[in-house]
Amino acid sequence: MDLGLKGKRAIICASSKGLGRACAMALAEAGCEVVINGRDAATLEATAKAIAEATGAHVIPIAADVGTPEGRKALLAALPEVDILVNNNGGPPPKDFRQLSHADMVAGVESNMITPIELIQGVIDGMVARKFGRIINITSGSVKMPLPQLDLSSGARAGLTAFVAGVARQVAGSNVTINSILPGAFLTDRLRTIAAGAAKAQGTTADAVLAARTKTIPAGRLGDPQEFGQLCAYLASAQAGYITSQNFLIDGGTFPGAF
Numbered sequence: 001m002d003l004g005l006k007g008k009r010a011i012i013c014a015s016s017k018g019l020g021r022a023c024a025m026a027l028a029e030a031g032c033e034v035v036i037n038g039r040d041a042a043t044l045e046a047t048a049k050a051i052a053e054a055t056g057a058h059v060i061p062i063a064a065d066v067g068t069p070e071g072r073k074a075l076l077a078a079l080p081e082v083d084i085l086v087n088n089n090g091g092p093p094p095k096d097f098r099q100l101s102h103a104d105m106v107a108g109v110e111s112n113m114i115t116p117i118e119l120i121q122g123v124i125d126g127m128v129a130r131k132f133g134r135i136i137n138i139t140s141g142s143v144k145m146p147l148p149q150l151d152l153s154s155g156a157r158a159g160l161t162a163f164v165a166g167v168a169r170q171v172a173g174s175n176v177t178i179n180s181i182l183p184g185a186f187l188t189d190r191l192r193t194i195a196a197g198a199a200k201a202q203g204t205t206a207d208a209v210l211a212a213r214t215k216t217i218p219a220g221r222l223g224d225p226q227e228f229g230q231l232c233a234y235l236a237s238a239q240a241g242y243i244t245s246q247n248f249l250i251d252g253g254t255f256p257g258a259f
């Protein structure tokens, strides 16, 4: 399917690895010019090369911390006009809610709520003026189905979700949409790191933790980041202009509700 994205310009935050990278790859395959981002310059360069080679797209790597004002400024300066913004960032490390310091909580809200909102502020008026804009926030299945130790991640992302629900209605008439994708368990470095931490605490192996997690997923497997990227590209497409302020779980059936 032609997604109507040839020549569109996209910023994909936190995209040198994992889900962000998969979104960048899918948008590049659909014909977008992509700005990719990560803090580690070597990983970022390797990803830029891989995406450019696989798709022929123009890829602009911006090595920066998206959680800082300078990082956001560098990302927004990379393209003259932004058609698609994919908000992503690292998530807060797992921690018992009793152990969270004030500074931990402020940092979690900064990284998973304020950072995406500031990037939206940076791109949205141009999108409205040009009558095309697609904003996709990578949040988490934990917004709907909390996971122990990830309360800060769930709370900050739920705050973002509520915030953009109001914003989405204010720009929908200009063909600007804002949606979120809520990943369940996808096999990325973050999941491996969380599994390694849990394994240490439980006196077992990361493979055993991942196998136990997989048993809780009706699909019987972990998610492939490519599946996630392709949903992102569809939500960015010309055809998805009537879909806004929605939260798409992609979790192999893990969330147990009908709605």
Ligand SMILES: NC(=O)c1ccc[n+]([C@@H]2O[C@H](COP(=O)([O-])OP(=O)(O)OC[C@H]3O[C@@H](n4cnc5c(N)ncnc54)[C@H](OP(=O)(O)O)[C@@H]3O)[C@@H](O)[C@H]2O)c1
Pocket (backbone or CB within 6 Å): 013, 014, 015, 016, 017, 018, 019, 020, 037, 038, 039, 040, 041, 043, 064, 065, 066, 067, 088, 089, 090, 091, 092, 138, 139, 140, 141, 142, 183, 184, 185, 186, 187, 188, 189, 190, 191
């Ligand atoms: N994978 C899952 O199963 C899952 C489930 C639910 C929610 N999520 C959420 O989805 C998001 C992506 O997760 P993932 O699994 O793709 O993680 P990942 O494999 O660890 O990749 C994270 C990417 O973000 C970059 N990054 C992290 N912090 C950054 C920062 N401050 N500034 C710029 N780039 C940054 C990393 O590069 P550098 O480290 O070099 O900066 C890397 O490219 C996270 O918020 C995560 O909590 C993931």
